[in-house]
Amino acid sequence: MSRNTIADYPRLVGRPDAEPGTGQERAVGMVAALAAGLMFSAVPAAHADTVTTTIGVGSGPDGVAITPDGSHAYVANRDSNSVSVIDTTTHDVTTIDVGDEPHDVTITADGTHAYVTNFGGGTVSVLDTTTHTATTIDVSSYPLRVAITPDGNHAYITNLTRDMVSVINTGANTVTTTIDVGDGPYGVAITPNGNHAYITNASSDTVSVINTGTNAVTTTIDVGDGPYGVAITPNGNHAYITNSSDNTVSVIDTTTNTIATTIGVGNSPSAVGITPDGTRAYVTNTLGNTVSVLDTATNTVTDTIDVGDDPTGLAITPNGTHAYITNSNDDTVSVLAIDAAPTLTGTPPVGVVGQPYEYAFTLTGEPEPTTTFTAGPLPDGLTISADGVLSGTPTAAGKFAFTVTAINGIGDDAYLPVTLDITDTPSTGSSGSLGSLAWPS
Numbered sequence: 001m002s003r004n005t006i007a008d009y010p011r012l013v014g015r016p017d018a019e020p021g022t023g024q025e026r027a028v029g030m031v032a033a034l035a036a037g038l039m040f041s042a043v044p045a046a047h048a049d050t051v052t053t054t055i056g057v058g059s060g061p062d063g064v065a066i067t068p069d070g071s072h073a074y075v076a077n078r079d080s081n082s083v084s085v086i087d088t089t090t091h092d093v094t095t096i097d098v099g100d101e102p103h104d105v106t107i108t109a110d111g112t113h114a115y116v117t118n119f120g121g122g123t124v125s126v127l128d129t130t131t132h133t134a135t136t137i138d139v140s141s142y143p144l145r146v147a148i149t150p151d152g153n154h155a156y157i158t159n160l161t162r163d164m165v166s167v168i169n170t171g172a173n174t175v176t177t178t179i180d181v182g183d184g185p186y187g188v189a190i191t192p193n194g195n196h197a198y199i200t201n202a203s204s205d206t207v208s209v210i211n212t213g214t215n216a217v218t219t220t221i222d223v224g225d226g227p228y229g230v231a232i233t234p235n236g237n238h239a240y241i242t243n244s245s246d247n248t249v250s251v252i253d254t255t256t257n258t259i260a261t262t263i264g265v266g267n268s269p270s271a272v273g274i275t276p277d278g279t280r281a282y283v284t285n286t287l288g289n290t291v292s293v294l295d296t297a298t299n300t301v302t303d304t305i306d307v308g309d310d311p312t313g314l315a316i317t318p319n320g321t322h323a324y325i326t327n328s329n330d331d332t333v334s335v336l337a338i339d340a341a342p343t344l345t346g347t348p349p350v351g352v353v354g355q356p357y358e359y360a361f362t363l364t365g366e367p368e369p370t371t372t373f374t375a376g377p378l379p380d381g382l383t384i385s386a387d388g389v390l391s392g393t394p395t396a397a398g399k400f401a402f403t404v405t406a407i408n409g410i411g412d413d414a415y416l417p418v419t420l421d422i423t424d425t426p427s428t429g430s431s432g433s434l435g436s437l438a439w440p441s
Contacts, residue, residue, distance in 0.1 A: 049293060049305055050367075052322075055091050055333045057084035061326035063104030063145070063271075064313040064333065067129065068111045073315065073324045074127075075333060076102040076116055083116055083127065086324070086333065088317070096132050098125040104145045104313075108152045108170070115155050115168075117143040124157065126173055137173050139166045147188045147197065149212060156197050156210075158185040165199060167215060179215050181208040187230040189239065191254065198239050198252075200227035207241060209257060219257045223250040229272040231281065233296065240281050240294075242269035249283060251299055261299050265292040271314040273323065275338065282323050282336075284311040291325060291336065307334040321366060341411025342369035344388070344404060350421045351379065351394045361388040361404060361416070369408035374415075376402035379422050394422045 058077025061084070066073045073086040078101050085094040099118025107114045107129070116125040119142055126135040140159040143166065148155045154176075155168040165179045165188070182201025190197045190212070197210040205227060209219040224243025227250070232239045238260065239252040249263045249272065266285025269292070274281045280302075281294040289311060293303035308327025311334070316323045323336040342365035351357040363369055371388040378384065379400045382392040388406070399421050406414040 049303055049323075049339050050337050051305065051307060051334045052337045053091060053335045054308065055086055055093065055335065057086070057093060057326075057331060057333055058082045058095060059331055060328050061331060061333060062102070062312050062328060063106075063117075064315045064324050064326050065105045065107045065114065066315045066317050066324065067107055068109060068318055070317045070319055072129070073333070074105045074107060074114050074116075075313075075324075075326055076105045077331075078103055078119070078328070081118075083114070083125075084333075085132070088322070091335075094132070096127060096134070098127070098134060099123045099136065103143075106146050106148050106155070108148055109150060110152060113170075115146050115148065115170075117146050117157060119144055119160075124155070124168065135173055137168060137175070139168070139175055140164065140178060144186060145188050147190045149190055150192060150194045154212070156188050156190065156199075156212075158188050158199060160184055160186065160202075163201075165197070165210065177215050179210055179217065181210070181217060182206045182220065186228050187241075189230040189232050191232055192234060192236045196254070198230050198232065198241075198254075200230050200241055202226055202228060202244070205243075207239070207252065221252060221257055221259070223252075223259065224248045224262065228270050229283075231272045231274045233274055234276060234278045238296070240272050240274065240283075242272050242283055244268050244270060244286070247285075249281070249294065263294060263299050263301065265294075265301060266290045266304065270312050273314045273316045275316055276318060276320040280338075282314055282316065284314050284325060286310055286312055286328075289327075291323070305336065307336070308332050337366050339410045340364070340366045342406035342408050342414040344369075344371070344406040344414040344416045346388075346404075346416065346418075348390060348418060348420050350423060351382075352423055352425060353394050353397050354425045356391075356393050357382060358389065358391040361390070363388040363406055365406065365408045365410065365414075367408050367410070369406040369414070371404055371406050374403045374405050375417075376400070378402055379420060397422050397424045 058080040060079030061075045062078045063076045075084040083096045099121035101120030103119045104117045114127040124137040142160045143157045144160045145158045157166040169176045182204040184203030186202040187200040199208040207221040226245030228244045229242040241250040251260045253260045267288035268286040269283045270286045271284045283292040291305045310329035312328045313326035325334040346361035348359040370386040379394045381395040404416045
């Protein structure tokens with residue numbers, strides 16, 4: 001069951017006087033539609049990525065962010081006025097009280113603070129990530145999404161029903177300026193060089209590009225219907241925009257600020273995140289209860305993955321191994337293991353005939369790869385296990401050349417040429433001891 005209906009949008013934003021048919025009403029209605037979580041049928045394609053666990057959090061989880069060291073995920077719980085902090089190793093959850101209707105969260109590059117937008121309270125909570133104490137900043141009405149510049153000096157906040165962006169100086173934690181943008185500003189992302197902020201305007205079907213040096217809008221780009229989420233590739237060359245009302249993603253060339261292509265995805269796409277290597281984009285399809293996986297080289301959908309009810313927010317770990325997806329209608333977070341081609345490294349040390357030998361190659365990939373050897377014999381007496389451990393007791397000296405191979409069915413197999421020296425058994429005696437001398441017979 002959905003927690004709210006679209007008719008509930010005046011309650012969600014505290015504006016009973018919103019007029020039907022206006023840009024403000026449309027933008028507010030879009031937020032309510034996400035909260036409503038209406039269910040449509042969807043048939044996902046086969047995929048390699050896998051949901052490995054589901055974690056219970058607060059009520060109505062929405063935005064999610066992961067610390068730079070990957071140790072914790074912060075989840076804004078819209079309906080319980082809290083933030084859940086997930087230990088990404090143990091999946092233990094700590095709860096922090098914040099303001100009214102927190103919708104989004106982001107974390108500074110140094111990992112010391114989390115900024116939380118309190119949509120219903122017109123404030124931003126600044127959490128110390130060590131002590132979990134909070135400072136509150138008053139901003140304009142209905143702050144929705146937040147992004148922080150790479151240097152950590154400023155936070156950009158979209159104010160949904162005020163058609164503007166608030167800029168916070170993170171040193172003083174005060175609003176320094178506001179910037180007029182399009183109708184119903186929703187999502188925000190900042191380029192890796194910090195020079196521009198991209199704002200999705202949900203009610204005017206545009207993206208505003210802000211020069212962060214002057215805090216002026218330099219370009220307005222027409223995109224799809226109802227743009228919500230925005231993410232920028234690590235090289236800064238493209239911005240991916242989710243268009244919630246026409247089930248597409250617009251890809252913007254950030255050099256020309258024109259649409260490079262449009263990609264069809266699932267039902268009501270919302271959040272979008274890009275892997276650290278820039279090869280894939282992940283999109284939450286809120287009304288389809290799925291995540292679409294995009295290959296950024298071909299801009300095609302390669303996988304569709306079932307997650308929880310009403311997936312809204314998404315964040316990818318800094319090492320690119322997992323995605324955390326908030327499911328707003330069942331109060332959970334799905335943890336998605338991202339498939340990755342295998343890698344294989346290592347330089348085995350010299351072995352000695354007759355002495356036990358063991359060496360573990362470094363192996364990565366998702367799913368976990370298996371290893372074997374090819375192109376040459378192993379030293380007599382040694383074997384290699386499926387998890388990459390070379391072991392046994394060598395029985396013959398020599399120089400042995402062979403290749404270790406790692407396979408997991410994703411991308412290219414990994415090959416590692418190895419040359420292993422096995423030496424004769426050394427003398428066990430000591431030249432400094434009479435007992436070690438060989439007297440003539």
